[in-house]
Each structure stands twice: as C-alpha cells, then as structure tokens.
Amino acid sequence: MTRFPYIFIIVATLLFASPAFCDTVELYSTGGVRRVEVEVASTRAERARGLMFRAGLKENHGMWFIFNNDNRKTFWMKNVRFPIDIIFIDKDFIIQKIWRSVPPCKEEPCAVYSSGTSVRYVLEVASGFCEKNGVLENQRVQYTP
Numbered sequence: 779m780t781r782f783p784y785i786f787i788i789v790a791t792l793l794f795a796s797p798a799f800c801d802t803v804e805l806y807s808t809g810g811v812r813r814v815e816v817e818v819a820s821t822r823a824e825r826a827r828g829l830m831f832r833a834g835l836k837e838n839h840g841m842w843f844i845f846n847n848d849n850r851k852t853f854w855m856k857n858v859r860f861p862i863d864i865i866f867i868d869k870d871f872i873i874q875k876i877w878r879s880v881p882p883c884k885e886e887p888c889a890v891y892s893s894g895t896s897v898r899y900v901l902e903v904a905s906g907f908c909e910k911n912g913v914l915e916n917q918r919v920q921y922t923p
Contacts, residue, residue, distance in 0.1 A: 808912035
C-alpha cells in the first residue's frame with residue numbers, strides 16, 4: 779500500500795514531462811493530404827523554448843506555434859540540435875514562406891529566418907519533410923486541436 783504514492787508520482791511525472799503530440803495539422807500538398815501530429819506551443823515560454831535541446835523529431839511529427847497576432851515572425855536555431863523545415867502560415871491557413879533544411883546554429887550570431895510577411899502560425903517539421911511530401915508555398919493547411 780505504501781508503494782502507491784511513489785508509483786503515482788513516477789507515472790504522473792513521465793506523463794507530464796513528455797511532449798504531447800495529440801493535435802493534428804493537415805497539409806494539402808501536391809502529393810495529397812499529409813497529416814502531422816504536433817506539439818502545440820501557444821504560450822510565450824513554449825514558443826521561446828521551441829525545439830531547443832531535443833534529440834530530433836519523428837517522421838510526421840512537428841511543433842505548431844500559435845501566435846496571438848498577425849505580423850512578420852522570425853525564428854532562429856539556437857540550441858536546436860538537428861536541421862528542420864520551417865513553414866510560416868497566415869491567419870487564413872495559407873503557407874506564405876518555407877525555409878527548407880535549416881541547419882542548427884553552430885556559433886553566434888545565429889542566422890535568423892523570417893516569414894517575410896504577416897503570419898499567425900508556424901510549423902516546424904523534420905528536415906526534408908516539405909520536399910518529400912510536395913509541400914509548397916500558397917498551399918492550404920488545416921489545424922485540428
């Protein structure tokens with residue numbers, strides 16, 4: 779009976795410490811509909827941390843950044859350990875800009891990657907995802923929480 783609190787604490791810690799990939803983003807690409815399981819970054823702290831210090835991303839997994847306003851967004855790769863594709867998406871869920879195979883930042887100052895126009899969402903996926911799946915600018919995206 780005395781083991782229950784310890785087991786509960788361990789299980790709860792594991793559940794809340796691991797990223798939750800339960801939301802879905804669908805990309806309507808030249809190769810058909812591509813579904814990505816995403817971890818959502820909607821708070822300032824979650825967006826600031828992003829994919830820092832992670833070992834990598836599984837295939838068809840990503841991080842979905844939600845912002846409260848529409849403006850030009852810039853991202854960098856500080857403390858991100860693997861290359862990614864960065865997809866900038868406007869309020870109407872249209873892809874405005876794709877940066878492909880963005881490398882990790884090896885030394886400062888880190889390069890900055892801009893949306894170039896006003897966007898509300900950003901999707902980060904494993905490097906090569908866009909090329910492999912025919913994802914292009916001006917294509918539609920659907921987000922399902």
